[in-house]
Amino acid sequence: MPPYVGSGWAAVHHTHNLDPLLLAVWLLPLAGALALWAFGPQLRRGAGVLGTAVVFVCFALTLFDVRGAFGSPASGVGIGNAVPLVSWLPGFDFGLLWDPLALLWTLVITGVGGLIHLYSIGYMAGDKAQARFFAYLNFFVFAMLTLVLSDNFVGLLVGWGLVGLASYFLIGFWFYKPSAVAAARKAFVINVAGDVGLMFAIFVMFAATGSTTYADVFSHAGTLPQGVILTICIALFIACAAKSAQLPLHTWLPDAMEGPTPVSALIHAATMVTAGVYLIARCAPLWDASPDARALVGTIGALTALTGALLAIAQWDIKRILAYSTMSQIGYMIMGVGVGAYQAGILHFYAHAFFKALLFLGAGLVIHELGDEQDVRKMGGLRTRTPIAFIAMAIGTLAIIGFPGFSGFYSKDAVIYGVLERGYPALYAIAVITAGITGYYMFRMIFVTFYGRYRGDVPDAELGLAGRPPASAHGHHGAPRWLMEAPVIVLMVPSVIAGYVSIGGAGSLWMRYFKADFASQPLPAPPPPFSELASTLLVFAIVAAGVAVAYLRYGTAAAKEGAVARLRTEAARIPQPFVRAFYFDDLIDAVAVRPARALGNAFSRFVDPHVIDAGVTDVARIAGRLGRELRGIQTGLVRAYAFVVVGGAVVFIAYFALLRLPR
């Protein structure tokens, strides 16, 4: 094993001072959530303001520490320190860890989160339960911070579970909708499956190292057997797959779009679903030590990216398009961090958080404007009706397809080339193709939504939409429009510039930020057959091709004219595998859900009453029958009794008469 693996973790400085700043950042959202939960009804409109303020305060406090990330680990408090909190048993110690990785995630959670809170004030203004909504949002922020700030795997698991819970709450926020209830349950159960993976990883690492803290586990990373590390990595990756919607545990993510749009933006795009990326980056020492794990995770990431992109093509719901695109983009990130291109993968997370939040919030503006209409077939021509949304989504689209100058360009190219650099040409090929498909489906969405003629007044039947349940409006009124537009506008900026931090190669701000976190590993020989520039050009060409196809199909004047008929036939012609999302739901249903229910029914209807209980009831029945038989013997006739007595006596005497005792 190379000695560098995990060596940095020995240097983690444990302080016994509780960093008040850190504690405040961590606990304020919890306090906010509790306050909103307890006093929500009294707060009325103030609930949103309170919730938003709390998150922005956390963001501000976090900013104080950014500078520390570039210096050396300070003594006392600040970046680079672990703060112990509670200890259950040896090996089960809980504390907070404040390092660049955690800081970055905290910034995104509180920053993007704050903006989405702000946006929600407007979006949820008409909802009676908005205090509850903000309580959940604040709770989510707390949970996510727990996840990223924990200095150990059990604490991570706590955060991991709590974000799943927050996600459940928010997906099922409109709990009177059966579809939302089902989606929430699905999301939660699949996330618990992920939690279970993480638990298994904890078992293995505890058995191997006797501890669950990052520092202890990672300092053993170099000495553990390959098999153990691979087991840990696979178990951890199950958790990542569930949380970050990787194959085959991704099926909950599109359904999760049942939640309010800000939720989709915050949880199911910007933050929670990238927890898997965080986890792998956090566990870099383990992945560094296991080439098999790298190959596996990289492959699944790539396949997820491709699957997501392919499925996004066939969607009509604007949020589901974005959901599949999220899945696809997280596939990129996972592939990046999976193969060891940590900085690139994280950069993609960082950029994606902005542009995907922007896309969702833009979509939210549209949905809001159209009274909760989410089907793009009922849209069209919205460029002028919702200009801010159009601009936002255009910027977001350009960013996501990697248009030069936009944030996605830097991050995605870094990931794609990083994969090639680390010797995975097959994955590279998938990544490049996926980029092309991304260009196609994103522009398809833009064209169908914003160009052409507005189709909201076209009868459903003409669009091939007959039979769908009516959209239920959650009631929008009251809030000024700028309240929603302001965060969108703010988000446009980082969506463009977020990638600039990585300009400058190895000496860039980005690389310096992570200098202590990811050991630089030698790249495998031979070097890639072509340079990064060539790769960039190749990707650009393929993306351009994808965009071009989208333009030809949806963007030309002719296409715009015949949109209604065209959409109708196209919807009918989508191949079945795409409609059924490649049968993943059916697979899970057939493998897990139905057998479990069948087993349960068999046990409760047959085994319990007719097998286990049968013996017991039989005994009772036999006893009762014997009792009645004995009653029958008792005829009341004296001579019968005398016969019994004498008969007994004869047997009795016979025993004694036949007894032969030794003298």
Place this chain on the structure above:
Amino acid sequence: MTPSLVIPWGSADWTAIAPIIVIALAPLLVLLADLTLPRAARRPAALSLALLGTAAAGLVALAGWGKPYVAFGGGFVLGGFTIAFEEIVIVATLFSLLMAYRLGREDQTAGGLALMLWSAAGAMLMAGAANLMTIFLGLELLSLGLYCLCGLAGRAGAREAALKYLILSSTASAFMLYGMALLFGATGSIQLSALAGANLSAPLFAVGVGMFLIGFAFKLSLAPFHVWTPDVYEGAPLPVTAFMSVATKAGALAVVARFAYAALSTPQSHVLLQPLWILAALSMLVGNLAALAQTDMKRLLAYSGVAQLGYIVAGMAGTTAFGLRYAIFYLAAYTFMNLGAFAVVALLSHDREEGSRLSAFEGLGYRQPVLAGAMTFFLLALAGLPPTAGFTGKVLILAATVGAGYAWLAGVLIVGTAISAYVYIKIVRAMYGRTTGAEIKRPVVPSSPLPWIGVGLCALATLVLGLYPIAPSDVLPLVK
């Protein structure tokens, strides 16, 4: 043997049987009072005198504690063992008397009370009897009184019970007597202690033991010699049933115990007692199973008694010293819990109907919570549930059987107890369960409040014995 005109027995011999003399003389006073006193005072006076006489006998018996003596040339042995059984008989008599205010017709009451005391005297004689002749005498004294007592109610059932008891019990007595004759023939002595040295291989002896045990298995209602019990218990008047359920058993048990411990205590002779333990096991099962289907409280208690006697006899399995102690302890516990249950039944009876149908208990928990509570307590005790003497007694019996190496008997005991739970708790359920439709309204006019004393004292004793078990400790040396 030199003939002598001097009666060979001194005052110590008479002192030894003083309690028996007291309880045998008291009926004379009872009858005298019945003859002389005005009509209205007869019943109370007769009952008071009977109670006083019995209590006096109890005190006199206690005075003999710690003064072991072999009286009447080995015919009667006084010791802790004897006194323990005597006291149990006396307690049973006292509680039965408390229920006996309306025993028979008004002009029959005094006679009935007298007969009960004489029967008690017979049982007490059995407690101390140490030769075959006194055993026979005690047994017949006990039985003859009971034959009459059984018929003392104005029901056809009572007469039937008397007839059945007469025929079957006499037959059993005849078996026992013939067994005694064979034992005498095999050893040439009527002393139980002389049997200890007998030639075990002689068939005469073995068959004698067998026939002797049959007689007592009948008296103890051990299955399958229990067939008479339910009918007789059901037919006889309630106080008589209560008396029989304890006093007869105590007397017979004393004889069996003495026989087992004094005559057959050698390891070689254990095989002669083996059938007794098998009968005990059978009784536990048959008694509890048969009780399952009963709807009359007296019949149910009859079968329950069959099972309870099975437990007691099982305690003596292997004739260990501690086994005897715990058997006596359990007998004492059984006395209180059983008589307590009878006292509750007595309180439920009114007019001519004895409150012994199970339907009389339905909804009792809501009509008479205290009485129902007491009944629950006694039933729990009979079922061997804490915190009662029944629980402690059962632990001790289990310990005794396991300690003596009769684990299979302990196993049967557990099975029997499990069945019995249903029997007893069924009544608890009737008292507290949801009643069908409107709650049953029954006029409760107890014929006499006296059984309340019995209920209270029995409950107290059942609780105290359960938590502070005073196991008679020095009974064994006095078994001869």
Place this chain on the structure above:
Amino acid sequence: MIWTLALAPMLLGLLLYAWPRSADAAAKWFGVAVAGCAFVVTLLSANAPDESVRWLQRPFTANFHAGLGGLSYWLVLLLTLTTACALASTRISRQRDFVAQMLVLMGAMTGLFVARDLLVFALFWDLMLIPVFLILVAWTPSKSSASAWRYLIYNLTGGLALLLATAAYGMLEGSTDVLGATLGRGATAIGPAWGEWIFAGFAFAFLVKTPVWPFHTWMPSAYADLPPAAAAVVSAVQSKGGLYGFLVVTAPLMPEQMRAALPLMFVLGLVGLVYGAVVALVQDDAKRVVAYSSLSHLGLILIAIFSGNPLALSGAVVYVLAHGLFSAGLFIVLGQVEQREETRSIARLGGLGARNPRLAGSLTIVALAALGLPGLCGFAGEILILTGLYQTGAVWVAGIALVPIIVAAAYMLRLFQGIMQGPEVEDLPERADASFLELLAIAPLVLAIVLLGVNPGPVLAARSLAPAQLSAVEVQR
């Protein structure tokens, strides 16, 4: 003092029958006050010295020996807390009689948990069946009392086995005063000749009481028919008697037999774990869902106890308490739902959350604790148990035991969503949301659920009555 804790509630309960019928409603608060006082007194007597009164000297020594150390302390706290909460939330006909029975039950169970003598343990073991049976027959909705009989016969059979084993143990060892660490000689391990039988007796009683598959069929009907308050106490505390027994009776006294029984117990526990989970998935009666979920959870604890791993044992203790807290909470909240809507059918209920947010909130928290949400008490137990199991080398056991966690999420959400979410059902009675008092009744449980989940530290130290004895069975690998 310790015996007072057990006896006073029983006496007060019996005295309650003298309470005037006209003040039926107030009887409940009397009960809450008694249970609350018991809780406070227990809380304050963490270091109370053992108490002993002589009972039997022959055929073996048995004393009324009580101690409040170790696990006893926590279980009595759990008992008194859940009783107080359950009584406070109860609304039932003939309240006076009900409270009286509940107090007797509480006293009897206190006696069980403080007993340091096997025979006294067995005494209270049987005693605590009686009030539950009486409650079942008197307040059961059906006339047949089938559930009551099932409960009684199963548990009594177990109790008798326990009694026989205790008597045999006493005869062999000469004393049953062996559970405490401070008094009496240290118990010796029983040899193989009798040990198996005695262990079998104990184990049977404990398995039935817990209950462990396949001895569980008394449980669903009993839990379904018991009034919610009683179901809460029985499932939360009484069923812990079995696991407690394994922890404090067989583990220290019969380590050899424990080890020998390990494969069997692992199988029973695992089967129960999966069986309970999948059956809970398809039950329509809300209380039966909880009942079968208990079967699943308790199977895990059984495995943990038998594994002998220190970590798993610590986890078992946490999970014993955790299960007590959340199952009590579940039954109480479901009882409040049933009171309002007069049904427990998940298919029939729905959408209550819209008008009963407080009720929904309560149910959310307890259901989350039950499904093992990280951060709440159920998780703390699960992770310690499973980590310990894996550490012992029971890799497959730990792996299989993970599956029911996923199923638990499914059935608990099905329970919660089926009742609280979805469209409102038209023809259900409309009743007010949980009152402030009802919230207050559940609040202590919720607080305990969170506290235990965040820091089970103080509980972890209390793995047994006598830590020194337990080390004998700790299998270090």
Place this chain on the structure above:
Amino acid sequence: MTSLPVDISNYVGLSAVIFFIGVAGVLTRRNPLIVLMSIELMFNAANLALIAFSRFWQNNAGHIFAFLVITVAAAEAAIGLAIVVVAFRRAKNVDVDEVAGLHG
């Protein structure tokens, strides 16, 4: 102990025969009076055995016992007849099989 002398075994054999005649009578006869007589027969069989053994052992105890038994049997007969009279006072037939009101 060796087997009994010939003469004693005759007595014992006779008593056994009488005893079993009594048993058979109890089992087969339906008239309660004859049943009572059969029981007396069993008692007297025992008496015979007692006296025979008493002579064999040269021991008075058996004789005394026999007298006791005779006395007791007399008392028992008296009570028995009384009970029979009471039990069958209102019955047409004197038959023990008619008396079966208590059963189960």
